[in-house]
Amino acid sequence: MLSKLKKASLVVAAALTCLTLVACGKSSSSSDKSDKVTIRFSWWGNDDRHKDTLKAIKAFEKKNPDIKVKAEYSGWDGFDQKMATQVSGGTEADVMQINYDWYLNFSPNGQGFADLNKYKNIIDLSGYSKEILKAGNIDGKLNGIPHGENTRVIAVNKDILNKYGITEYPKTWTGWEKVAKTLPDDYYPIEFSSFLDIICYITQKTGKTFLSEDGKINYSQQDLQDGFDWYQQMVDSGVTPSRKWVMDTIGHDSIATTKEFLNGKLTGFFDWTAVLNSFSTNLKQTGMKLDIPPFPEVENAKSDGAIKKPTMLFSISKHSQHPKEAAKFLNFILNDPDGVKAMGTSRGLPVNTKAQAILEKNGQVDDITKKAINYSKNTTGVMESRYMELSQIATAYNDVTDSFGVGKISSKEAAKEIITKVNAAVKQVKSKTN
Amino acid sequence: MDAESVNNKVRRKHTINVVWRYVLLIITAVIMIYPIIWLLGASFKSNAEIFGSIGFLPKHIDWSSYVKGWKTGTEYTFTTYFLNSFKIVIPKVIFTVISCTLTAYAFTRFDFPGKKFFFGIVISTLFLPAVVTRIPLYIMWRNFHLLDSYVPLILPTLFAQESFFVFMLVQFMRGIPKEYDEAAIIDGCNSFQILIKILVPMMKPAIITVVLFQFIWSMNDFLQPLIYLSSVSKFPVAIALKMATDASSGFVPWNQTIAMSLIALLPSLILFFSASKSFVDGMSAGGIKG
Amino acid sequence: MVLSFSFITLEASILKARKNMGLLYLLPWLIGTAVFTVYPFISSLFYSFTNYDLISKPKFIGFANYVEMFTTDPDFINSLKVTVEYTVLTVPIQLAFALFLAFILNFKLKGINFFRTAYYVPSILGGNVAVAILWKFLFTKEGLINQMIEALGGKGVGWLSSPSNAMFVLVILGVWQFGSSMVIFLSALQQIPLDLYEAAQVDGAKKWTIFFKITIPLITPTIFFNLVMQLVNKLQEFNGPYLITNGGPTKSTYFTSLIIYDNAFKNFRMGYASAMSWVLFTIIAALALIIFKTSDRWVYYSDGGNN
Structure with a gap:
């Protein structure tokens, strides 16, 4: 025991010397001799x-x-x-x-x-x-x-759509509203509820990206309000389930591992192309197939609005x-x-x-x-700002979208809050580096 | 009433009591472990079945998730990761028991200047969220040139740096009357002999608890090894379990992850089960009958 | 014997040099604390007065971080509120449950080992990934819990979209993992000398009287320990909200440890995160101090309680 203590204190003393000697040293090189x-x-x-x-x-x-x-x-x-x-x-x-x-x-x-x-x-x-x-x-x-x-993409369960007689994909959002009516009540053709999806719509209308490369907001408050209103319309017409429904059913997980996606009730979804693979692999296990329809658009779209990163x-x-x-x-x-x-x-x-x-x-x-x-090649979009994915900024817009989604605030308030909160977050990020 | 019928009555009452206890125990056990049983079922299912149905019986028993899970998608199998875990955990357990017992002994049976202050430090190290000491600790170990080794994980336990255990042993030791020590002194024991011959045997349940907790928590600890180790060949089981869990990078075979999570529970479970037996051995010295 | 021999000689020499034998036993801890604890603690305290982004040197900014969290940052105060709410809900239920089960598991019954192990299993799982999957299976819209409610004639509940329900889910997880407290209680019960019970039984005391008059007072040091530790742990709870609710919905389960983590490793504001940690530290310390002070009144130490 004594020698152990002695040894230990020697180790500690040596270690302390190291600490003072090399406190400012760089990492040791990993090369051998x-x-x-x-x-x-x-x-x-x-x-x-x-x-x-x-x-x-x-x-x-x-x-x-x-x-x-x-x-x-x-x-x-x-x-x-x-x-x-x-x-x-x-x-x-x-x-x-x-x-x-x-x-x-x-x-x-x-x-x-x-x-x-x-x-x-x-x-x-x-x-x-x-x-x-x-x-x-x-x-x-x-x-x-x-x-x-990565490109924002809509993918659907082909077998379910075929089963309900939809063989040709609509090219507009209104077209998908019709699909929603054709499907049974508890089926939703495209699940989406994130702020990014609302942005896609606004991008189609304005041709601009939400945040510029240096983190400035390119949209007016009205643009954003229209976006939230449009999203609400998609919820009301049954294209997508409500945000509240999504929270309860999916939590904050990927829908690729939910029962509702695997049994086809969430017939399609809005996500990044990079995750298609995990969706398609999971779906394959149920014997169904994933397909990519053309990206739906508003009339007179200035861009296809597919955000890329x-x-x-x-x-x-x-x-x-x-x-x-x-x-x-x-x-x-x-x-x-x-x-x-x-x-x-x-x-x-x-x-x-x-x-x-x-x-x-x-x-x-x-x-x-x-x-x-093919989809990425043929779909125009805008490059997403680096700021979009930053945790502070994502928290800001997701929070507002959640509040809107559960009915806590109106579209007008949501638009206003997005602007103030995102601006504050961007300012915060920038102040840190200066 | 004759003696026999009274006896019968007592016996019947006793039987009813026992039955009641079992019913209670079983119901609670079901609630506690049904989820685990479901996980066991899930380990045999495909992803679609895991997330698609809530029944726990898989459609067919397929051991491939265990076989594939054990092999992993890495250069090493779980054999390596388990061995690594033991290389970390076993010294940790031994060092913790020794160093924390000595420290608790100092705090409970001796008076020295600054005792209250030092004990305050022991307790207060529990209050600061580990997140903010992570970087300074990392830089410290880097300066010691001990990164990518098990030393940062193990060495602190040699110096009683896990306040939880010190505090716990202090509480238990204070529950032992000092008369025992005094009797031992009269018998000619020195302070170390008192600790080893008198206190440690009396604290057997508490020490077993330290062994159990340190073993289980160290087996589960994943963030510290992840931060200090960079070579995959040195990774313990806890990291290996998470090697494949990144849904954003594509398909995650959850059945394999669950299967291996369950396997990883086994050492802890076995240890716990056998330690629980030694709790029973201690029953002769304590506990309520029947 | 060699071991104890070296200790005897050591003891003698030390006794000459120093009066206090206790410090010798404390030596490993003293060294360890000086080397492994003081530096990171002081560093994080220092960072709390700086702007530190992990890549450049910390810049001293005085109390700015502390001012910010109580003035311009709406999330921090809110996080303290929800964390305290969670702690207040979880700790008493968990401790009562743990004590009750430890009491039952202390009976001499056939197969008691099995039950002890079974009850501890949820706690072994800890923050394992499997827990996240498990909780999804239990608490989603058509999960097991809702199916049971519906089978009993009720209506399914949206567990994760409403703030109070999400909190409830986390409390359940916290209580479910009561195993560690239970084991500590169990070992305390084991340490109670049997003759005390026998004496009471001879005196004709009822079981419940024995429990409240003998068992409980004798394990007050353990109750005290579990209470302090559970408060400390729950006020720093991270796994539950991280794995299951991600702080949501609308930040209703955005616990303090989560906000600290986000600031430290997602936003790279280590200075700010450190300041928050020290505020949390102060709160826990204050609470612990109160409990320690009142403990004289209700905690009974067999060693006479000279601490």
Whole structure:
């Protein structure tokens, strides 16, 4: 016992010395003394994604025997905290999978990650449109390269609609109101209740996105009020169940795992293209099929109103000791046929046209994803502001939408509150970084 | 009334009493564990069946969720993750019992300057939400160069840093009359012998409780290991359970997650069940008869 | 024996140098606290007076964070209100339930082990993902609870869209996981010397009299412990609202720990989150102090109560 105590106090003393000596030190490099360079790659995801990514890493290591890639992955739960602690401790991985809105927190001035423009000769960006690359660009520094693109989409249970005699999809919202009448009372053709869906409608009318790139509101209060009124009309005509109904039935979960979706009573839904896969896999187990109808519109629409955003960007740490090797690896998974094939579609379809071609040629694109690509290509929309997904701002508009949805406030009040609350939240975010 | 009929009456009353108790116990048990039984059923179902029906019997028994779940989508199987968990949990339990007992002993049986103040610190460490000490702790361990090891998870328990257990043992130790100590001193025991020979045996139920809780809570703890460990090869079961749970990244096989969650309960359940037996051993020293 | 021998010599030498044997036993804790606890505590207190976004250095801003949460931030006060409401509802029910079941489980019956284990199972689950799925199965519109209500002739309830119902769901979850308090009560009951009961039984005391006059007073230290710990835990409750209601509907279950978490790791306002934590710390400490002060009156210590 005594020697244990002694030992322990020695450890503690040594540790304390370390603390004072290296309190300002950067993370230790992960390279060994040998010629082999080790880079770390971190991501979150589900089983499929882990398997595919590990495959891609193996393929890369085979081609580059002098580089070892250490895989650091887990599920989504808690990943945000892990990431935040790592970044604040300067111990983040060399290559990271990053969420669109995180840049506002991690890299408000574009200084938080390595500027990938420096590695343009290593990473081939020719398959990316200028527009989509803008998503990873902060103050002229390329902080991240988007893996995919997400588009707001409506998808429906084809079998149920067919069963009730609907074989041709309506092209307008009014058309869907008619469908709602054709279906039994407890069936809803398209479930939607989020503020994003209301925005899609307003975008169709105005051709503008809700928040500009720097977080300014582009809509007038009247625009917003019209949006809420329109949403109420969709509820009243039975196109979508009410927000209250959704809360009780679904909670804050994805509807992909609800009884009502699986038995077809929620016949369709409004969501991002990236999640179609989990919906379609779940639905397949009940023997039914998912389909993508054309995006319904208002008359004289100025845009199709399908909001778009990049999904999962890849960044390189500014602390990386081996940025070139990291860039090489990034290029491998984004452009190299072997890398692209191994990565597959577990992160959704890549937005890189080169990678798309490789996957399609290799037959790795499933039915619903193919439909989603066609849909995204043929539907015009607006790129969502980075601010939209930020927790403070999302909380602000979701809160107001909830209050409206349960009948606590009128559409006029909702419109007014959206403007004041979102503005306040944006101001808050900006003040933090200045 | 003769003696025999009185005896019969007493016996009958006793039987009725026992029956009543069982009825009560069974009803409560059903309410408590029906949900778990439902989970057991769910582990055999497909996603569509889990979320689509509320019955607990699966359409057909299919063990593949267990087989696939055990294999995981990662480079390692649950065998690795379980071993890792034990590597963390077992030292934690041992260290906690030793260090917290010593600390509780100091607080209950000795007087020293600053005692009240120190005890105040023990209790007040429970009051601050862990969220805000996470970053400073992380940076501290980074400066110690001990990230991606089990040291940040285990070492603090060697120094009685889990106030819950210190506080609990203090409460139990204070329930033991000091006359026992005094008798032991007369018998020539030193202070350490009093602790080991007198107090620890009397506190057996409390110490078993510490073992149980530390084991179960450490098995379940997922956030701390997630933050301190970066190598998947070092992950414990609690993280492995969540490896696939990201609905936004696509399909999540919930049956596998549930199946593995249930398997992960087993070590805790077995330990609890056997510890509960040793509670019974203690019955000779305490407890109500019949 | 070697162990105790080294302790004896140690004891002798220490006794010469220092009068207080207690400090020796306290030594591990003292070292540990100095190394592992003081630094993070002081840091978070320091952060609470700063603007700290996790990526750049904290900037000192005085009491601005504290002023903000009580003036311009409507969510914080509300979160304190709902957290206290939750605590007040959950703690007494949970403790009464735990004590009652511990009492029953202390009987000598065949198969009692099984029941003890069964009752503890919900608490082993903790914040497991399975709990979220389970709760969905129970409390959605056509979930088990509503089906039972309907079978009994009632009308299904919207559990998650109304603030009071959502709170109720969380309270139920809190009470359901009563196992830890129960186990602690159980071990306290086990520690009661049997001769006390026997003496009472010889005196012809009724079972309930024994329970209230002997059992309860003897386990007051444990009741005290469970009360303090449950208050501390419930005022910091995170899993329930995080997994099940996500703070909703309309922030009616947006507990303080959730708002702290959101500010710390979603909004990257660690300074603000730290300030909130220290306010919560003060509230819990004040409550604990009151309980500790009143404990002299109702907590009975067999050791004479010199603390």
